Amino acid sequence: SGPTLDMPVPSSFNDIGQDWRLRHFVGWVWYEREVTLPERWTQDPRIRVVLRIGSAHSYAIVWVNGINTLEHEGGYLPFEVDISSLVQVGPLPLRVTIAINNTLTPSTLPPGTIRYMNDASRYPKGYFVQNTDFDFFNYAGLQRSVLLYTTPTTYIDDITVTTGVQQDSGLVNYQISVKRGSQFELEVRLLDAENKVVADGTGTQGQLKVPGANLWWPYLMHERPAYLYSLEVRLTAQTSVGPVSDFYTLPVGIRTVAVTESQFLINGKPFYFHGVNKHEDADIRGKGFDWTLLVKDFNLLLWLGANAFRTSHYPYAEEVLQMCDRYGIVVIDECPAVGLVLPQHFSNMSMNHHMRVMEELVRRDKNHPAVVMWSVANEPASSLESAGYYFKMVITHTKAVDPSRPVTFVTNSNYAADKGAPYVDVICVNSYYSWYHDYGHLELIQLQLGTQFENWYKTYHKPIIQSEYGAETIVGFHQDPPLMFSEEYQKALLEQYHLGLDEKRGKYVVGELIWNFADFMTNQTPQRVLGNKKGIFTRQRQPKAAAFLLRERYWKIANETRYPHSAARSQCLENSPLI
Numbered sequence: 001s002g003p004t005l006d007m008p009v010p011s012s013f014n015d016i017g018q019d020w021r022l023r024h025f026v027g028w029v030w031y032e033r034e035v036t037l038p039e040r041w042t043q044d045p046r047i048r049v050v051l052r053i054g055s056a057h058s059y060a061i062v063w064v065n066g067i068n069t070l071e072h073e074g075g076y077l078p079f080e081v082d083i084s085s086l087v088q089v090g091p092l093p094l095r096v097t098i099a100i101n102n103t104l105t106p107s108t109l110p111p112g113t114i115r116y117m118n119d120a121s122r123y124p125k126g127y128f129v130q131n132t133d134f135d136f137f138n139y140a141g142l143q144r145s146v147l148l149y150t151t152p153t154t155y156i157d158d159i160t161v162t163t164g165v166q167q168d169s170g171l172v173n174y175q176i177s178v179k180r181g182s183q184f185e186l187e188v189r190l191l192d193a194e195n196k197v198v199a200d201g202t203g204t205q206g207q208l209k210v211p212g213a214n215l216w217w218p219y220l221m222h223e224r225p226a227y228l229y230s231l232e233v234r235l236t237a238q239t240s241v242g243p244v245s246d247f248y249t250l251p252v253g254i255r256t257v258a259v260t261e262s263q264f265l266i267n268g269k270p271f272y273f274h275g276v277n278k279h280e281d282a283d284i285r286g287k288g289f290d291w292t293l294l295v296k297d298f299n300l301l302l303w304l305g306a307n308a309f310r311t312s313h314y315p316y317a318e319e320v321l322q323m324c325d326r327y328g329i330v331v332i333d334e335c336p337a338v339g340l341v342l343p344q345h346f347s348n349m350s351m352n353h354h355m356r357v358m359e360e361l362v363r364r365d366k367n368h369p370a371v372v373m374w375s376v377a378n379e380p381a382s383s384l385e386s387a388g389y390y391f392k393m394v395i396t397h398t399k400a401v402d403p404s405r406p407v408t409f410v411t412n413s414n415y416a417a418d419k420g421a422p423y424v425d426v427i428c429v430n431s432y433y434s435w436y437h438d439y440g441h442l443e444l445i446q447l448q449l450g451t452q453f454e455n456w457y458k459t460y461h462k463p464i465i466q467s468e469y470g471a472e473t474i475v476g477f478h479q480d481p482p483l484m485f486s487e488e489y490q491k492a493l494l495e496q497y498h499l500g501l502d503e504k505r506g507k508y509v510v511g512e513l514i515w516n517f518a519d520f521m522t523n524q525t526p527q528r529v530l531g532n533k534k535g536i537f538t539r540q541r542q543p544k545a546a547a548f549l550l551r552e553r554y555w556k557i558a559n560e561t562r563y564p565h566s567a568a569r570s571q572c573l574e575n576s577p578l579i
C-alpha cells in the first residue's frame, strides 16, 4: 500500500530523495525485497539459514514470507533470526519485509519526545514534532548490511576471548558456545601473522599459552602495532541427519588494559589517547555504512597521527572496529545513551533497556582488542539525584558482563554535583571554554581548563580524559586576529587547550579527543549552519587549518612519549592502505 521508492541498503533513507517529507519523516517505513536462495540452502536438512540485520534504526519488525519472525528495539546494534523452517518450502523466492519506526520516546536510547502542537491557529490538526536532546541528525533506515548466511544445524554460536600476559608469554583464554547439539568435538588453533600454528587446544574452554608473544600495541606505540593472531575454531558434530562441521576464524590481539589512580595502561605501559570523536555521517548516505568512506577516514586518522577515537554517540558498524583492530586505533566504545536530560530518562524502564543495550554491545564488540573501554553514556544529567543509582546499576552491570575492561561515561556536569562519577574508572569530561561561554575570550582557556582538571582530580583521584573540546568553524572563513567561526579561531582555541593539556599530560590527564573529526549533520536550529561545523575536516573530508595543527601535535606527542619519530612515521607509511 502507498507509494514505493527504490532504497539502497545500507543507507539512511533521509537524504536519498528530492522530497522533504522523506527527509523529515517520523514513523513507520517499510523495506521489502525478494531473494531466491541457492537450492542447497532450502533442501539440505543439515543447513541452518539465518537472516541478520546489521542495524535498523530504531524499532524494527521483521517478516519472512509474511510471517512475523522478529522484533528489535535499538538502532545501532545487530539482530538475527533462524529462518530455516520458513525457507524449507521449496524453490520459491523468499520475501523479507522489515518495518522500521524511527520515533524516539522517553524510554528509547537515545530518548526523545513527540510533541503535539495543539494550537489550531498555528498548526494543522494532529501536527507533531519529534524533539531530541542530542546534536546529530536522527538518520534512520537500514543503515548497515542485511545478510543471509548459513551454518550447520549444530553450530558455533559464540566465542569469547580474553587475553593476558605472563612474563613474555601471551595468554589467550577462550570460551566457545555451541548450540543445538551435544555430541561434538572442538579443535582450537592459534596462528600467528605468518600462518604458523603457535598453540592449540580442544573443548569449549581453555587457555592457550604463546611463548614470546607479539602483543597488540596501539598505532605509534610500537614498531609493529596491531599484531593480530587468528583463532581457528573447528567444530565436528553428529546430528540426527548425519555429521556436520562448522569453522570460524577470529582475529585475536593479545593485550592487557588497566587503570591506576593516574594512568591508563596498555600492556603495562602508560597510554595517552590523542585522537578524535567521530560520527557515522556523510553526504547523501547519512549514517549508511560505506567502505569507501571508512578507508578514507582511516587514512586521515593515520595521517593525523591519531591513536584513538570514541564512537560518539552510539556503536559504529562492526567493520569500523575490525579496521581499528588492524591499524591499532584504540576505541572508547559508546552506547547510544545520549540526551538523557530529563528525570524520566532515569526510570527503571530506561535502566533495564540500557542494561540490555550494554549486553548487546558487549556481546558484539567484546573480542576487539582495539576496544579498551566502554562508555555507557554521553553528557547525561548526572547531577540529578536519580542518576547516581542509575549509573551505579548500569556500570556495575556492564562490568559484570565484561570484567576485562574499564567503564566510563562522558560528563559535562560540575565535579561537585556529578552523581555518576564515583562509579567510573576514568573521568571523561567535555568542556567548551571560549565557545559556549566567554565568547571570544581565548585568554581564559588555560585558567579554566586548569581549574577543571584540578577539581576533578582532587575529588576522585582517577585519570582524566578531555573527551571533547572544539569550536564551530566554517571552512574558508578567515579572520586575524581570530574571531569565532573562522579557521584562525579554531586553531587558536586548540592551541590554548593544548597549553592547558600539556600542563597535566603525564601527570593524570591521559587523553585528549577533539570534537569533532569531521563536520556532521544536525537538526535545524539557528545555532547550526547546515550541521555542526566543529570538524577539523569538512563533511567531505577536506582539512581545515586546525587539522594541520593537530597533526603536528599528535606526531610530536607520539615522538616524545613513545619511540623515535622516524620509526613511527615510516611504520605509518608502511601500514597506510594508500600504499
Ligand code: GCB
Residues within 6 Å of the ligand: 134, 135, 313, 378, 379, 412, 430, 468, 515, 532, 534
Ligand atoms: C557536546 C556533545 C556533542 C555536541 C557538541 C557540540 O558536548 O557531546 O554531541 O555535538 O557538544 O558541538 O555542541
